[in-house]
Amino acid sequence: MIDISESVMQFLLAFVVVGPLLGAAAALLPAPPGLKGKSPEQAVLRHGVTVTGAVLVAALALALGFDHDHPSKMQATTDISWIPALDVRIHLGIDGISLPLLVLTALLTFLSALHAYFKMPAGPSPKAFVPLLLLLESGTLATFAVLDLLLFFLAFETVLIPMYFLIARWGGAGRSRAAWRFILYTLLGSVVMLLGLLLIGLEAGTFDMVALATDNGRSLSVSVQVVAVLAIGIGLAVKTPMWPLHSWLPDAHTAAPTVGSVLLAGVLLKMGTYGFVRILLPVAPDGFRTFAPYLAALAVVGIVYGSLACLALARRGAKGDLKRLIAYSSVGHMGFVLLGIATMTPTGVNGALFANIAHGLITGLLFFLVGGVKDRTGTTDLDTLALPSPGHRPPAGGSAAPGRPQEGAALYGRAPRLGGLLAFGAVASLGLPGLGGFWGEMLALFGAFDPADGLSRPAFLAFMAIAAFGTLLTAAYLLIVVRRVCMGALPPDAPKLPDVRGYEFAAWTPLVALTVVAGLWPKVLLGLTDPAVQQLLAGGTR
Template identity: 45%
Template sequence: MIALACVLPLLVGTVLLGGGTELSGRTASRAGLVGALATLVLVVIAWSSHAVVDIPWLPTLGLRIHLGLDGISGPLAVLAAAITAAATLTTWGERPRGGSEATFAGCLLLTLAGAIATFAARDALLFVVAFELVLIPMWVLITRFGDDRDPEARREAGARFVLYTGFGSTLMLLGVLLLVTRAGTADLGALATARGEGLGTGVQVTIAVLLTLGLAVKVPVWPLHSWLPLAHTTAPTAGSMLLAAVLLKMGTYGLVRLPLATVPDGFAQIAPVLAVCGSIGIIWGGLVCLVERDLKRLIAWSSIAHMGFIALALATGSDTGVAAALYANIAHGVISALLFLVVGGLKHQWGDDDLTTPRAALREVAPRTGLLLLVGLAAGLGLPGLAGFWGEFTAIIAALSPAQGRPETLFVACAVVAAVGAALAAGYSLRVARLVWLGEGHNGGEDAPSPELARVDLLAGGLLALAVLVLGVVPGLLLAVTDPALVGVVTR
């Protein structure tokens, strides 16, 4: 089942890319939706049945195709499949620009295949290969199907995406190769069990620096973040949903599986730097959001701020911190997908997303769309009872009491900075609510008609909003799954 969950979206996506020109747009979209939903079912079955694949890959090098899901990777695989299914629904109401629907749906499924393989990989080099599989279809989504009003910006976004992520991939590969050659195995389970035993402090620090830098580009962590706002602004709605809810989560998952679990002593040495960078990212992103004019770019900058909380939580190295990071990872995936779905749909309806343009109150002209936007904004600012609260609030708590050996004073200062960043999140979320949900225009002007999103978009958004509410009200559902898996990652 776990092998089929990786292969099915790969096969369907390849068929859509290679022979999908003969399919109509609606047929291609349906094929993409069916492929994503079938993958979701397979992932759930494979995870619940503890399915594992372990066969030789390159015997002369000791490499194996080793796949399996646990309490850390399982929720992320489910998230990836669910968000991809929601993303395919957006193509029914917003036809992709710049190419056929078959190519678009094929790229979505190829991205899903790479993501599932990344989360399921239990071999370090297989992890790298699967991670790189995602970058090509995502680049196609940005450069070919992105906003066609500014072709130059679209090309720049694609080029910056490839440049940054390629640089991060090179560093990550170097770190993995050094780790595998020095440890004598590529098995992530064995590496996590050994916890760097037999590796000198200098080697551990070198490996941790290479892996953390490479993955920090993917997250992204300040100051390696500048590719993300442009990519989000240019990408189509479905592309932004996958970029925020799937691709970024692969980076944070890699930080847990590789430097934190395999070279904990080396990671502890550089953890204060990661904490400071994460804290700066929280403030940096929040301040930009307070003045940003483009709504979609504002949501992209808010993602950088939220990723800062995850980086800070991981840097603490404690049970509480890692659990908070994993929870915030899932919560941000759902919240960001909801926000990009709504904001992308509004941009398509309005023709632009300039916040300085007075518009009619969304709560009056499009109440259901307005409600979805309000839920996403409330969750993003960390309102108790919604998904965003538990991860970020617990990250601040964890920073007040980091793992042994980390400078407590510095982490306490980072916690204070993060708390200020949470206040900034409330400020820019309420700013967007005032300008868009409450509105500043008249209900009868040219800018007034703002029809509801398409029914399929409202359906996808409603399911995401329900997930935001469930994760906020019953956080124990997710924590009960992830906490047992932390035994192999964090020193108790």
């Protein structure tokens, strides 16, 4: 920890939230002649890298200046009256729960801007792309930093419009339909969520999330808590996404450009689960306990459903899309996050928060890698990738088994570094011990083994067993993907593919390194989240 004054910490947090918004406005202005470079398009892309890089530096400075001895304490707080008549305040702050998500968002947005600088998605001018990317970053960072219910809702909604346009204008086939489904599902969920937030604020007499968490539901009747949890939970579940409210996700991921998929999976899905932990668990604990078994049941259905959908897409002849498969895998992985939250135990909630970060790192890496595969081969269709062209014959000693067609894109032979990274992302995603994907899912299962008082242990033991079975299905489909895309005999005349380029190495290496660090040194993250979770569940956030 570096000793940074509270006023500097306040400025850093304000800059992290507002900086991208100011950068988005500046990106719309003409570039000064000395900064245009080869073209105005290059200048605005460089501007996006600069702004997101500055925000990442500020987020890292916040992490370095954070008091790691007291992670349950709200730090870098700003509290200014905004709408006195409604007692709405511009209240910002971070603790051990929000800080990792803040840094993850800043990192993934910077890596996306860097990737777009060298590989701009096909579509309209970067003059529109960069402001939308920065507006998306500002809304996401604000969601994790604000401590007022109405501000949380505004930040939560801010991300919808830029993500809609990123999909609709820079996406691939089916982008218009996917963008409309995304916006309609999330807007309808948000309308219901707003009613629940207003109910809590008006009944409790405040919209301040710190005061509400400290009150721990004592000023709200059980019936009010039940209604509020149901309303807010629906809006959060759509964004998570929880089965059966997930159907917008596969289309959105399949159609979105690479950076859109990275940010959608790595950051936007975390906003929903963060709301469960930050708002529903401490503010309406009795209402949440009523719905916890149902939430856990839907979570484990999502785990199994997502895995079975991936297995169906991965089989030969299914014409499965690799981006769509990873999207369905997110339904399963976020199911583990919801299961951990539903246990209402420190172990389960810590597992959920760990799985949130791990999923952002690993799935962000996987979408970058799949984008790299598509750039080189022109497709993400598994059957097209896996089957060699008609004139190819396997080399001596590499013949296919009798009656079975030779299969495999042979990425290990055609682009070995890219193939190795794709295999790394797959084994990290399936929860291999020693990598980041392991600890979150394991802790969620441990939490289900011994849920909080008032929850049925036999029911949660059944949920734990089903979720554990889901981990086997996850391993099955990811290993099938590795076999079909990375392995296979390399025909003598098969064209080589360009291996990992310099800008790709720069964008992907931090995600690989952090996945390894999270797997080998989980205390880095759990040391931040555990004290904050303990205090949150006990009823209070100072």
